[in-house]
Amino acid sequence: QSALTQPRSVSGSPGQSVTISCTGSSSDVGGYNYVSWYQQHPGKAPKLMIYGVSKRPSGVPDRFSASKSGNTASLTISGLQADDEADYYCCSYAGSYTSMIFGGGTKLTVL
Amino acid sequence: EMQLVESGGGLVQPGGSLRLSCAASGFTFSSYWMNWVRQAPGKGLEWVAKIKQDGSEKQYVDSVRGRYTISRDNAEKSLFLQMNSLRAEDTGVYYCAREWEPLAFDIWGQGTMVTVSS
Numbered sequence: 637q638s639a640l641t642q643p644r645s646v647s648g649s650p651g652q653s654v655t656i657s658c659t660g661s662s663s664d665v666g667g668y669n670y671v672s673w674y675q676q677h678p679g680k681a682p683k684l685m686i687y688g689v690s691k692r693p694s695g696v697p698d699r700f701s702a703s704k705s706g707n708t709a710s711l712t713i714s715g716l717q718a719d720d721e722a723d724y725y726c727c728s729y730a731g732s733y734t735s736m737i738f739g740g741g742t743k744l745t746v747l
Numbered sequence: 748e749m750q751l752v753e754s755g756g757g758l759v760q761p762g763g764s765l766r767l768s769c770a771a772s773g774f775t776f777s778s779y780w781m782n783w784v785r786q787a788p789g790k791g792l793e794w795v796a797k798i799k800q801d802g803s804e805k806q807y808v809d810s811v812r813g814r815y816t817i818s819r820d821n822a823e824k825s826l827f828l829q830m831n832s833l834r835a836e837d838t839g840v841y842y843c844a845r846e847w848e849p850l851a852f853d854i855w856g857q858g859t860m861v862t863v864s865s
Contacts, residue, residue: 639791672851674792681842681858682784682792687851725792729850735806736782736794736850 640665640726640739647745653714656742658726659707664737666707670729673702673711676741677722685724686711713744721746749773749854751843756859763833763863769826769843769856777801777821780846783828786858787839796828797846811837833863 641659648654658665658673665671671689674682684693686702689709702711709728713720726739755767767783783795796807796817805817816829826843840860844852 639793670850674852676792681855682852683855684847684851684853687847687853688849693853727792727794727851732806735797735808738784738792738794741791 640728640737642724642726642739642742644740645743645745647747648713648716649747650716650718652716653712654716654744656711656713656724656726656744658709658711658728658739660709660728660730660737661707664707664728664730664734665704665709665726667731668729669704671702671704671709672727673700673709674725674727675720675722676725682725716746718746720744749845751845751854751856753841753843753856753859756841756861758862758864759833760865761834761863764829764831765833765861767828767830767841767843767859767861769828771824771826771845774845774854776819776824781817781819781826782844782846782852783817783826784842784844784852784855785837785839785861786842787836790839795841798826830861833861835863837861838863 673686676682730737782797798817814832818827840858842858843856845854847853
């Protein structure tokens with residue numbers, strides 16, 4: 637199964653908002669409410685930012701929000717800060733055979 | 748502190764084998780599905796394999812099925828990945844990750860590098 641589709645890069649200035657999309661199919665994103673988002677700084681392990689489509693784990697700022705419509709999930713980061721500059725990956729459950737599938741990743745640049 | 752620490756990576760020739768380990772601490776290891784996720788150099792994340800709490804169910808991505816075997820030792824709080832018939836495209840950082848309900852990876856190790864090259 638192919639990776640979920642994310643834009644290669646997005647950018648924004650400090651204080652602004654950016655949205656990263658994640659497009660799959662009815663077999664993954666559209667079929668289950670199990671979309672998660674991960675932030676990865678260079679050389680570091682990924683960090684869970686969103687689970688269950690739109691829920692934030694304890695400790696993740698409410699500047700991070702997410703949603704889903706049909707086969708596309710979205711992550712919005714508001715009030716951009718320098719430390720938000722990182723790679724972001726979406727991930728979806730894709731059924732009992734394929735299990736989990738990641739997006740190709742989006743590089744966020746804070747201008 | 749909840750922690751995962753991988754080990755066992757290294758340089759191996761194509762066709763060779765390697766066994767990765769992941770030591771868990773700070774949480775009840777036996778209560779969670781556990782996963783391996785890899786990342787090729789400069790590339791994105793790829794889910795590799797997962798194992799149920801008691802080891803009774805295992806799932807693999809198509810590209811490693813039949814070559815890799817995931818296992819665990821709950822008494823030792825350890826997760827393993829036996830990798831056989833390794834290929835150049837298996838090169839990358841391998842992370843172990845705890846699967847937290849619902850189906851998200853909330854704790855990650857620091858990763859261990861596997862390089863398949865002659």
